[in-house]
Amino acid sequence: MASDVQPTPAKQPVTLREVAAIAGVSVATASKALNGQGRMTAETRSRIRETAQRLGFRPNSLAQSLLRRRSFTVGLLTNDTYGRFSLPLMAGVSDALVDAGVSVFLCNVEDDPRLAQLHVDAMLDKRVDGIIATGKRIDRHLPVDLANLGIPAIYAFTEPDPNAIAFVSDDAGGARLAVEHFCRLGRRRIAHVSGPASFAVVHARAEAYREVLAENGLPVLEPLLGPWSEAWGHEAVRRLFDGEGFDGTREKPDAVFCGNDQIARGVIDALRERGIGVPDEVGVIGFDNWQIVAEATRPPLTSVDMNLAALGREAGLALLSLVGGEPALPGIRKLPCRLVVRQSCGRPPDG
Amino acid sequence: MASDVQPTPAKQPVTLREVAAIAGVSVATASKALNGQGRMTAETRSRIRETAQRLGFRPNSLAQSLLRRRSFTVGLLTNDTYGRFSLPLMAGVSDALVDAGVSVFLCNVEDDPRLAQLHVDAMLDKRVDGIIATGKRIDRHLPVDLANLGIPAIYAFTEPDPNAIAFVSDDAGGARLAVEHFCRLGRRRIAHVSGPASFAVVHARAEAYREVLAENGLPVLEPLLGPWSEAWGHEAVRRLFDGEGFDGTREKPDAVFCGNDQIARGVIDALRERGIGVPDEVGVIGFDNWQIVAEATRPPLTSVDMNLAALGREAGLALLSLVGGEPALPGIRKLPCRLVVRQSCGRPPDG
DNA sequence: TCCCCCTGAGAAAACCTTTTCCCAATCCGC
DNA sequence: GCGGATTGGGAAAAGGTTTTCTCAGGGGGA
Numbered sequence: 189m190a191s192d193v194q195p196t197p198a199k200q201p202v203t204l205r206e207v208a209a210i211a212g213v214s215v216a217t218a219s220k221a222l223n224g225q226g227r228m229t230a231e232t233r234s235r236i237r238e239t240a241q242r243l244g245f246r247p248n249s250l251a252q253s254l255l256r257r258r259s260f261t262v263g264l265l266t267n268d269t270y271g272r273f274s275l276p277l278m279a280g281v282s283d284a285l286v287d288a289g290v291s292v293f294l295c296n297v298e299d300d301p302r303l304a305q306l307h308v309d310a311m312l313d314k315r316v317d318g319i320i321a322t323g324k325r326i327d328r329h330l331p332v333d334l335a336n337l338g339i340p341a342i343y344a345f346t347e348p349d350p351n352a353i354a355f356v357s358d359d360a361g362g363a364r365l366a367v368e369h370f371c372r373l374g375r376r377r378i379a380h381v382s383g384p385a386s387f388a389v390v391h392a393r394a395e396a397y398r399e400v401l402a403e404n405g406l407p408v409l410e411p412l413l414g415p416w417s418e419a420w421g422h423e424a425v426r427r428l429f430d431g432e433g434f435d436g437t438r439e440k441p442d443a444v445f446c447g448n449d450q451i452a453r454g455v456i457d458a459l460r461e462r463g464i465g466v467p468d469e470v471g472v473i474g475f476d477n478w479q480i481v482a483e484a485t486r487p488p489l490t491s492v493d494m495n496l497a498a499l500g501r502e503a504g505l506a507l508l509s510l511v512g513g514e515p516a517l518p519g520i521r522k523l524p525c526r527l528v529v530r531q532s533c534g535r536p537p538d539g
Numbered sequence: 540m541a542s543d544v545q546p547t548p549a550k551q552p553v554t555l556r557e558v559a560a561i562a563g564v565s566v567a568t569a570s571k572a573l574n575g576q577g578r579m580t581a582e583t584r585s586r587i588r589e590t591a592q593r594l595g596f597r598p599n600s601l602a603q604s605l606l607r608r609r610s611f612t613v614g615l616l617t618n619d620t621y622g623r624f625s626l627p628l629m630a631g632v633s634d635a636l637v638d639a640g641v642s643v644f645l646c647n648v649e650d651d652p653r654l655a656q657l658h659v660d661a662m663l664d665k666r667v668d669g670i671i672a673t674g675k676r677i678d679r680h681l682p683v684d685l686a687n688l689g690i691p692a693i694y695a696f697t698e699p700d701p702n703a704i705a706f707v708s709d710d711a712g713g714a715r716l717a718v719e720h721f722c723r724l725g726r727r728r729i730a731h732v733s734g735p736a737s738f739a740v741v742h743a744r745a746e747a748y749r750e751v752l753a754e755n756g757l758p759v760l761e762p763l764l765g766p767w768s769e770a771w772g773h774e775a776v777r778r779l780f781d782g783e784g785f786d787g788t789r790e791k792p793d794a795v796f797c798g799n800d801q802i803a804r805g806v807i808d809a810l811r812e813r814g815i816g817v818p819d820e821v822g823v824i825g826f827d828n829w830q831i832v833a834e835a836t837r838p839p840l841t842s843v844d845m846n847l848a849a850l851g852r853e854a855g856l857a858l859l860s861l862v863g864g865e866p867a868l869p870g871i872r873k874l875p876c877r878l879v880v881r882q883s884c885g886r887p888p889d890g
Numbered sequence: 891t892c893c894c895c896c897t898g899a900g901a902a903a904a905c906c907t908t909t910t911c912c913c914a915a916t917c918c919g920c
Numbered sequence: 921g922c923g924g925a926t927t928g929g930g931a932a933a934a935g936g937t938t939t940t941c942t943c944a945g946g947g948g949g950a
C-alpha cells in the first residue's frame with residue numbers, strides 16, 4: 189500500500205569464522221593467513237585470502253580493539269563551534285591520522301563544563317587512544333581537565349594543562365614577518381591596530397611589533413586596541429589619520445599592521461573612503477589569512493597565515509607517537525607563521 | 540637527566556570482573572545489578588552499585604558494542620573542508636545524537652573518491668550504526684556510494700542516492716520570504732542577483748523570485764547570474780544602475796535580493812560608493828545569514844537563514860530512528876528557512 | 891510430609907579476533 | 921630404521937560485557 193520504506197537491509201557482515209569454514213580451515217589459521225602470520229603452505233594462504241576477498245570479509249574493529257587494547261580512534265575536543273580556526277586544524281589532524289587508520293571523534297563542547305565532561309566520558313568509554321584539545325583561543329582552557337585520564341592528551345591552539353604537550357602558532361614570529369615586510373618595503377611609520385587587551389596574542393604581537401621597529405630605528409606608535417571587528421578598523425583609521433599623528437611629528441602612518449583580517453578589512457575600506465591609496469600611500473597587512481576576507485578586500489590583503497592545518501598535523505602526529513608509547517618532553521611548541529603576500533603592501537621602492 | 544617525560548601513566552580502567560570480585564559476587568550478578576536487570580536483594584544490588592561507584596567503574600563500550608552489535612557511533616561524511624555550511628550542520632547533528640550517547644566520527648573526504656572510500660571502509664570496520672552525508676552543495680553527490688552498505692544513511696544538504704532520505708533547505712521558500720518581505724515593505728522594483736547557473740539553488744530561488752513578483756503584479760527583471768563573490772555584487776550594481784533600467788521604464792531598482800551574503804555585501808558597498816542610500820533608496824537582502832558578514836555590512840544585512848543546525852538535528856534524529864529499526868519513507872524533506880531582519884531593508888512606508 | 895514454585899545468584903555461552911601453545915606428520919642425517 | 925628437527929595447522933585462552941540457562945534453597949499449599 190505505502191511505497192518503499194527503508195528499514196536497514198540488514199546485510200550482516202561476514203565473520204572470520206565463516207571465511208575459515210568455507211576455506212576449510214580453523215579460524216586461527218584463517219587469521220594468520222590474512223595477517224601474514226604463522227606458517228602454512230602458500231596454497232593454503234592464498235586460498236584463504238581469496239575466500240576472504242570473495243566474501244568481502246572485513247575484520248571487526250571492535251573485536252580487534254578489545255583484544256589489542258587500542259581502538260585506533262582519538263577524540264577531538266573543541267569549543268569553536270562556528271570557527272574558522274578549528275576547521276583547518278581539524279583537517280590537519282584528520283589528515284595526519286587517516287594514514288595510520290585512526291578515526292576522529294569530533295566533540296563540540298561549546299563552553300559548557302557539563303557537556304565537556306559528558307563527551308570526555310563518552311570518549312573514555314569508547315576507549316579512544318588519546319585526545320586532542322583545541323579551541324578558539326590560545327590563552328583559554330577548555331572547560332574540562334584532561335590531565336589524569338590515563339590516556340595521552342595533546343593541545344593545539346588552546347591553553348594546555350601543565351606538563352602537557354601543546355602546539356600553538358608563533359604569534360610573535362608572525363608579527364615580525366609582517367612588520368619586517370613593511371620595513372623591507374621602505375615603510376617608515378608603521379601603526380598597529382589589534383584586538384582586545386584581554387587576548388594574550390594581542391600582547392605577543394604588539395611586543396614583536398615594538399621590537400622590530402626598535403631594531404630598525406623606527407618610531408613606535410602605541411598599538412590601538414579594540415574589538416576584532418571591521419568597525420574597529422574604521423574607527424582606528426579615524427584615530428590614526430585625524431589624530432595628532434605619528435610620534436608627535438604630525439606625520440600620518442604609511443603602513444598599518446592589523447591584528448586580524450576583519451580589522452584590516454575595515455582599515456582598507458576606511459582608507460579608501462578617505463581617498464587614501466592602498467598600497468600606494470598606506471600599506472596594510474592582516475592576520476589569520478582568512479582567505480574569503482583577504483581575497484575580497486580591495487586590493488586583496490597581504491596577511492599572516494598561522495598554518496593551522498600544519499599545526500593540526502603536528503598535533504596528530506605527536507599524539508600518535510605518544511600513543512605508540514614513545515616518550516616526549518612536555519612543553520609548548522610554537523610553529524612558525526607565514527606571510528601570504530597579496531597586493532595591499534605594494535612593491536619595494538626600487539622594485 | 541632530562542626532565543619530565545610523558546609516556547602514558549597507564550592507569551588501567553577497572554573492569555566488571557574486578558567490581559564483582561570486590562563486591563563478592565559473580566560478573567553476571569554484577570552486570571545485572573548495574574543494568575537494573577535480573578533479580579537480587581536490594582542490599583546486594585546497592586552494594587554492587589556502590590562498589591562500582593567507588594572504583595570508578597565504566598563499562599567498556601567496545602565489549603558492549605561487540606555483543607549488542609550496535610556501536611553507538613555514527614559517521615559524518617563531508618566534503619566541505621573549510622565551509623561555513625558544514626559546521627552548523629555538524630553542531631546540529633552532534634547535538635541531536637549526544638543525548639542518545641552516540642558519538643560522531645568526522646570524516647572529511649574533500650572530493651577525492653579514494654579518500655572517501657577509505658573513510659567509509661574505516662567506518663564500516665568500526666561498525667558505525669549509520670552514516671550521515673553532508674556537503675557544500677545540495678546538487679552534488681559525495682564521491683562515494685552509500686546505498687548498499689548494510690547500514691542506514693541519511694543525507695543532509697547534499698544530493699541523496701535514490702531511495703534514500705535527505706534533508707535540504709527549502710531554497711524556494713527562503714527566496715519567497717525575502718521577496719515577500721520586500722513586497723510588504725512597499726518595494727516595487729525588485730532585482731535579483733545570484734550565483735552561477737550551474738547551481739540548482741540558483742534556479743530554485745530565481746523561480747520563487749519570479750513567482751512572488753508575478754503574484755504581486757510587479758515587474759520581473761531577469762536575474763543576474765555570476766560568481767558567488769563580492770566583486771560580482773559590485774559588477775551587478777553597475778549593470779543594474781548604469782543599464783537601461785527596470786522593465787524598459789528606465790526606473791532603477793528599489794530592492795535587490797542577493798543569492799548570498801557576499802554578493803549582498805558587494806551590492807551594499809557598491810551602492811554606498813554611488814551615494815545610493817541603503818535602505819532608504821534601495822533595500823538589500825542576502826542569503827545564508829553568514830553572521831560575520833551580515834553584521835559587518837553597513838547597514839547590517841537582512842538575510843535568509845537556512846537553519847542548518849536544525850537541519851543537522853533533523854538528520855541526526857532521522858538516523859537514530861532508522862538505526863532503531865523504525866521504517867521511514869524515502870524522499871527529500873525540505874526544511875523551512877527563516878528571514879533574519881536587520882537594517883538593510885527599512886521599515887514599512889507607513890511604519 | 892510432599893511437591894511445586896519462587897527467589898536469589900552463579901555458570902557459561904556469545905560477540906569476533908588474535909596469539910600462544912601444542913600436536914601430528916614429515917623430513918633429514920646417520 | 922631411528923631420533924630429532926621442522927612443517928602445517930589446530931585448540932584454546934584472552935579481551936569485557938550481556939544474557940540465557942541452571943541450580944540450590946526456602947516458602948507455601950495440599
